[in-house]
Amino acid sequence: MPVPRRSSTLRSSRFTGRGVGAAVACLACWCLFAAGCSVTASETSSSDVTGTGEPAPTTMRVATYNIRHGRGTDDVLDLERTARAIAALDADIVALQEVDEQVGRSGGVDEAATLGRALGMHHAFGSFMDYDGGRYGLAILSRWPIESATTWRLPTGNEPRVALAIDVDPPGIGPCTIVDVHFDWVKDDGFRFAQAEAVAERLATLDRPWILLGDFNDTPGTRTRLLLGGLGIEGRSPEDGSNTWPATAPTVDIDTIIAGPGDTWTGFGRRVGSETMASDHRPVTVELAPPRRP
Numbered sequence: 408m409p410v411p412r413r414s415s416t417l418r419s420s421r422f423t424g425r426g427v428g429a430a431v432a433c434l435a436c437w438c439l440f441a442a443g444c445s446v447t448a449s450e451t452s453s454s455d456v457t458g459t460g461e462p463a464p465t466t467m468r469v470a471t472y473n474i475r476h477g478r479g480t481d482d483v484l485d486l487e488r489t490a491r492a493i494a495a496l497d498a499d500i501v502a503l504q505e506v507d508e509q510v511g512r513s514g515g516v517d518e519a520a521t522l523g524r525a526l527g528m529h530h531a532f533g534s535f536m537d538y539d540g541g542r543y544g545l546a547i548l549s550r551w552p553i554e555s556a557t558t559w560r561l562p563t564g565n566e567p568r569v570a571l572a573i574d575v576d577p578p579g580i581g582p583c584t585i586v587d588v589h590f591d592w593v594k595d596d597g598f599r600f601a602q603a604e605a606v607a608e609r610l611a612t613l614d615r616p617w618i619l620l621g622d623f624n625d626t627p628g629t630r631t632r633l634l635l636g637g638l639g640i641e642g643r644s645p646e647d648g649s650n651t652w653p654a655t656a657p658t659v660d661i662d663t664i665i666a667g668p669g670d671t672w673t674g675f676g677r678r679v680g681s682e683t684m685a686s687d688h689r690p691v692t693v694e695l696a697p698p699r700r701p
Contacts, residue, residue, distance in 0.1 A: 467580050467695045470498035471620040471662055472680075473589070473652075473688035476507040476543075477518065480655055480684055484513060490525045492685035493548070496692055499577065501528075501548040502587035504622045504688075508532055509541035519546035531556035533571030533587070545571040545587045545621070551578075561605045564591030564598030570606050574615075580697050584613055588621035596631060599624060603631040610638060616671045616698040620664040622688065627660055639667025642677035642693045651679055651689045664693045671698045 472493065477486040493501055503522075507513040523530030529549045533556070534542040547553075554576060558569040571587040588606060591598035603623075610617055619639070625631040627649075632641075642664050650657030657679070666672040673696050680690040 465579055465697070467500070467577055467697075468496075468498045468692060469500045469502075469585075469618055469620065469664060469695060470496045470690055470692040471502045471504075471587070471622070471664055472496070472690035473504040473622045473662060473686060474518075475505050475686045475688070476510070476513045478513075478686075480653070480687055485685075486513070486516065486518060486521060488685045490522055492680075492682045492690070493522065494526060495682070496680065496690055498692055499550040500575070500585055500618070502571075502585065502620045503546040503548065504587070504589040505543075506532065506546040507538075507541060507543055508534065510543060511539040511541070515541065519548075522546075523548055529553045531571060531573050533558040533569050535569055535589075536567045544569065545589060547571060547573050547585055547587050549573065549575055549585075551575045559586075559606070559609050562598065562601040564602065565593055566591075568602055570609070572609075580695075581700065582615045583698065584615055584617040586610070586617060586619045586621075588619065588623065590622070590624045590631065592624045596625060596629065600631050600634070603634050607634055607638060610667065616666070616668070616700075618664065618666050618695070620691075622662050624661050632663070636665055637669075639665045639669050640672050640674060641665045642675050642691075645676060645678055647679075649677060649679060651691060652687065654683045654685075654687050654689050657689060662688055662691050664691060666693075666695060666698075671700075672696070673699075 474489050477489045478484045479488060507518050509515050509517055519530045519532040526548060529552055531547050531553050533545045535544040554574040556573045558571055561568040561570060568591065573585050575585065576582045590602050619635060623631060649660040651662040652659055664677060675693050675695055678692050682689060
């Protein structure tokens with residue numbers, strides 16, 4: 408069951424101290440049998456955080472993190488470490504990239520389900536393709552129940568690609584769509600821009616506020632970032648830099664968060680996490696005020 412969030416002035420410490428230990432203990436037990444289980448977005452609980460007596464949140468914290476299927480910069484596969492890194496973000500919504508579902512290289516574990524269970528969050532998974540006995544793609548973790556989860560098939564590049572879109576209705580925030588992406592990575596941006604155009608077309612059809620986030624594999628000022636950033640508001644770069652890859656000494660800004668449509672959200676800043684070992688990317692978080700609605 409998702410843990411209720413405290414008010415924005417007193418953020419929950421559920422993942423600090425003993426909370427992290429509990430999450431990791433849960434993950435260790437779950438990993439023993441997770442390879443034989445698969446939880447999808449349609450199977451998540453319908454628990455309602457409004458029944459806790461806690462005040463509705465006045466902001467929503469959203470994060471994006473390319474987790475490299477749990478393999479860190481030390482080349483060690485350690486999903487417990489990944490769970491601790493995600494827990495430290497204390498985010499309400501976390502978009503993940505490079506996620507394995509029952510793939511041989513990661514021990515046959517359903518990573519989205521395992522992380523969701525360990526962190527007490529709902530989850531959804533979107534598959535790019537079959538890989539090494541399982542499936543490889545994207546995931547989203549949510550504090551709140553996931554009303555629906557769909558994959559948008561994007562133009563194929565060097566690998567197949569999808570965007571993963573979920574609908575949630577956070578108390579105090581209202582209905583919104585979260586869209587997770589991981590675009591093509593090669594220097595020639597032809598595939599990448601085609602994928603961005605396909606996402607832009609789908610965003611234009613949405614009838615509610617949306618948040619687009621993920622690994623864009625492109626830097627500020629490129630046509631991919633300009634196209635998608637122009638559809639909404641992209642978080643301001645932090646004063647200490649917005650580079651996210653490689654994690655140990657970041658030199659490029661390729662992971663970002665955009666909220667739209669542009670006249671719906673107030674401005675916000677991005678924060679790049681300090682984690683250097685759990686993945687080859689650093690996570691990015693933003694704090695969003697409730698969107699303006701007609």
